[in-house]
Amino acid sequence: MKHTISVLVENHAGVLARVAGLFARRGFNIDSLAVGVTDDVNVSRITIVADGSDYTLEQIEKQLNKLIDVIKVKTLSPESMVSRELVLIKVSCSPKQRSEIISICDLAHGKISDISANSVTMEISDNAQNLDTFEELLRPYGIKEIVRTGTIAIQKGEAAVTVRS
Amino acid sequence: MERMTVAKAMTECLKAEGITRLFGYPGAAICPFYDELYKSDIEHILVRHEVNAGHAASGYARMTGKPAVCVATSGPGALNLITAIATAYMDSVPMVIITGQVNSDQIGRDVFQEADITGSAEPFVKHSYLLNRPEDTAEVFKRAFYIAGTGRKGPVLIDVPCDVQKAEIDFEYPETVEIRSYRPSSKGNGFQIKRAVTSMLEAKKPLIIAGGGLFTGNGAELMRKLSEKLDIPVISTLMGLGAMPTDSPLYYGMLGMHGCEAAKCAVNNCDTLILLGARLSDRTSSPISRNNELVVIHIDIDPAEIGKSVAANVPIVGDISIVLGQLLEQLNSVEPQQHAEWKNQLDESRVDREPKPVEKGFVNPKWFIRELNKYLPNRSIAVADVGENQFWTASNIELKNGRFLTSGGMGTMGYSLPAAIGAKCAEPDAEVIAVCGDGSFQMEMPELATCVQHGISVKVIVMRNRYLGMVREHQTNFYGNRLYAVSLDGSPDYTKIADAYGIENMLVESEESAKEGIKRLISSDKPFLLEVAVPELIETIL
Numbered sequence: 001m002k003h004t005i006s007v008l009v010e011n012h013a014g015v016l017a018r019v020a021g022l023f024a025r026r027g028f029n030i031d032s033l034a035v036g037v038t039d040d041v042n043v044s045r046i047t048i049v050a051d052g053s054d055y056t057l058e059q060i061e062k063q064l065n066k067l068i069d070v071i072k073v074k075t076l077s078p079e080s081m082v083s084r085e086l087v088l089i090k091v092s093c094s095p096k097q098r099s100e101i102i103s104i105c106d107l108a109h110g111k112i113s114d115i116s117a118n119s120v121t122m123e124i125s126d127n128a129q130n131l132d133t134f135e136e137l138l139r140p141y142g143i144k145e146i147v148r149t150g151t152i153a154i155q156k157g158e159a160a161v162t163v164r165s
Numbered sequence: 166m167e168r169m170t171v172a173k174a175m176t177e178c179l180k181a182e183g184i185t186r187l188f189g190y191p192g193a194a195i196c197p198f199y200d201e202l203y204k205s206d207i208e209h210i211l212v213r214h215e216v217n218a219g220h221a222a223s224g225y226a227r228m229t230g231k232p233a234v235c236v237a238t239s240g241p242g243a244l245n246l247i248t249a250i251a252t253a254y255m256d257s258v259p260m261v262i263i264t265g266q267v268n269s270d271q272i273g274r275d276v277f278q279e280a281d282i283t284g285s286a287e288p289f290v291k292h293s294y295l296l297n298r299p300e301d302t303a304e305v306f307k308r309a310f311y312i313a314g315t316g317r318k319g320p321v322l323i324d325v326p327c328d329v330q331k332a333e334i335d336f337e338y339p340e341t342v343e344i345r346s347y348r349p350s351s352k353g354n355g356f357q358i359k360r361a362v363t364s365m366l367e368a369k370k371p372l373i374i375a376g377g378g379l380f381t382g383n384g385a386e387l388m389r390k391l392s393e394k395l396d397i398p399v400i401s402t403l404m405g406l407g408a409m410p411t412d413s414p415l416y417y418g419m420l421g422m423h424g425c426e427a428a429k430c431a432v433n434n435c436d437t438l439i440l441l442g443a444r445l446s447d448r449t450s451s452p453i454s455r456n457n458e459l460v461v462i463h464i465d466i467d468p469a470e471i472g473k474s475v476a477a478n479v480p481i482v483g484d485i486s487i488v489l490g491q492l493l494e495q496l497n498s499v500e501p502q503q504h505a506e507w508k509n510q511l512d513e514s515r516v517d518r519e520p521k522p523v524e525k526g527f528v529n530p531k532w533f534i535r536e537l538n539k540y541l542p543n544r545s546i547a548v549a550d551v552g553e554n555q556f557w558t559a560s561n562i563e564l565k566n567g568r569f570l571t572s573g574g575m576g577t578m579g580y581s582l583p584a585a586i587g588a589k590c591a592e593p594d595a596e597v598i599a600v601c602g603d604g605s606f607q608m609e610m611p612e613l614a615t616c617v618q619h620g621i622s623v624k625v626i627v628m629r630n631r632y633l634g635m636v637r638e639h640q641t642n643f644y645g646n647r648l649y650a651v652s653l654d655g656s657p658d659y660t661k662i663a664d665a666y667g668i669e670n671m672l673v674e675s676e677e678s679a680k681e682g683i684k685r686l687i688s689s690d691k692p693f694l695l696e697v698a699v700p701e702l703i704e705t706i707l
């Protein structure tokens with residue numbers, strides 16, 4: 001089962017290596033990982049999507065909490081979070097196909113980020129499942145390259161994962 | 166505020182932490198610090214291999230309960246420490262490890278004796294620091310000692326580049342430390358404490374498993390009180406040996422793969438299991454068959470240990486001495502309990518096999534340890550190595566007010582002599598005995614020089630059977646008796662080795678001579694080596 005875990009850490013060198021190393025040596029599977037600074041420059045957030053049973057998830061949370069640089073660990077439940085990935089997709093595109101591809105892009109609430117004689121690059125942010133669908137729609141045109149970030153997620157409503165909360 | 170070099174500040178930090186002695190091995194990258202050690206009154210014990218600086222610090226820390234310090238230089242020196250760091254980590258031993266590092270502007274360029282020690286040691290440390298900003302020295306040391314010595318104790322590494330050691334700073338040691346992401350719990354949850362008390366009082370067949378946490382958390386005395394008040398039988402893990410005096414009528418021996426029948430019977434028949442500072446590793450929990458009615462109360466300082474090996478009905482996270490205090494307080498008004506029937510059942514499962522006679526020219530190690538018990542003073546420290554010798558000792562040593570040390574989690578061969586050196590430094594008045602096999606002894610033999618150089622009167626017992634006995638047994642039992650790479654042919658004459666170091670020694674090959682050997686060993690106030698000839702193909706469980 002997939003779990004989305006929001007982890008607040010001290011923002012200094014080596015922290016990511018510690019977190020990634022912990023997953024590797026304890027045999028936890030990471031599906032995706034995204035890191036960025038928070039509103040406090042001393043704190044970074046690592047969002048991890050991990051695969052495993054409830055027992056594994058409990059161990060992941062507990063072992064993460066043991067790392068001295070980890071300030072907070074919170075697993076977000078699928079129904080109470082908004083999750084996003086960003087994807088950049090470059091597809092082959094003859095001038096004739098442009099309007100067709102642009103309409104698919106519009107449908108997915110994407111943006112055209114770059115265009116050339118025989119290619120178009122689009123950017124879309126959505127949840128992982130919708131991005132997969134979008135990718136399938138574009139595949140017939142010939143995908144030249146896909147760049148995808150890890151998932152980031154935030155809780156719905158007023159709840160927040162912060163150092164203070 | 167005082168102006169000084171980081172190297173000098175490092176010695177000031179150690180003094181502020183009450184460190185009077187450390188274990189180490191120098192090299193170029195740590196020389197600025199050694200030059201300040203030379204000027205300080207901190208005693209430096211020079212080991213003969215860096216790994217033993219770590220094991221000695223481990224033995225020292227296990228006796229004092231406070232972080233002990235070991236030092237090595239960059240690259241190979243630091244890397245040689247890793248096995249000791251991992252050994253300490255597995256057994257929750259508080260340690261601060263100081264390593265030299267190449268100059269900070271050379272890091273990452275593969276220069277001479279460069280190794281990424283913070284990276285390499287990462288899986289085995291509670292935390293680590295690369296001290297690359299001289300002005301952080303005091304804060305880093307304060308934090309390192311705080312982290313190593315609180316919560317679930319463990320090793321913390323500080324890597325200090327050579328140029329940083331030489332840099333000048335304004336130094337003042339902080340009095341307090343606050344780490345927002347590290348707040349170890351101390352008190353147990355009140356609701357769970359009440360539930361635990363209820364379960365204990367309802368239990369018909371309660372059982373305590375005493376773990377090593379009772380030593381690191383200073384809870385052995387309170388555990389004995391709890392056991393006596395509620396008449397709860399106690400069994401022990403390898404790391405918890407001695408938390409309950411071995412001669413107590415409530416004590417039913419050691420659990421585990423090499424444990425005793427009574428302990429196995431107890432764990433498989435109890436209705437309420439109280440785990441005190443025991444993480445129940447695979448080697449310990451293998452005899453436990455879990456049934457649905459069993460109530461497990463698990464008390465541990467580390468939340469990650471609860472539910473890891475055995476599901477807990479009543480989880481209590483906290484400092485073992487505080488939690489036991491809370492439990493005893495709740496039990497204040499309760500009448501002492503009796504579990505006569507349960508104890509009778511367990512008493513019937515006690516098996517005491519007399520040591521069997523062995524062929525001429527050899528001594529039965531079980532008989533030997535039991536004989537040794539007769540002469541050991543009350544406050545003695547037995548340090549067992551790894552292998553058959555470990556369980557001959559663990560299963561037969563009497564512990565009233567003494568301690569038993571061994572590498573439990575990691576099973577690191579070559580632990581006993583250096584750890585005994587550390588233990589003897591911590592408790593110079595206690596009799597400290599290292600028991601090893603001829604395999605493990607050959608890994609730690611050079612440390613005899615450390616004993617001689619620093620006048621550390623450790624007594625070494627080498628159980629010599631000319632085999633890596635436990636592996637040999639494994640090959641016999643599980644690999645069709647195809648004995649391979651387990652014979653120690655080519656080994657030296659151990660008494661001559663001792664002679665070469667100027668250490669008193671004796672070889673014993675009969676019960677008669679063993680008695681004399683034990684007497685000589687105990688009466689000597691110098692290091693002593695006793696070689697005990699044990700039958701070549703002898704088993705672990707006797």
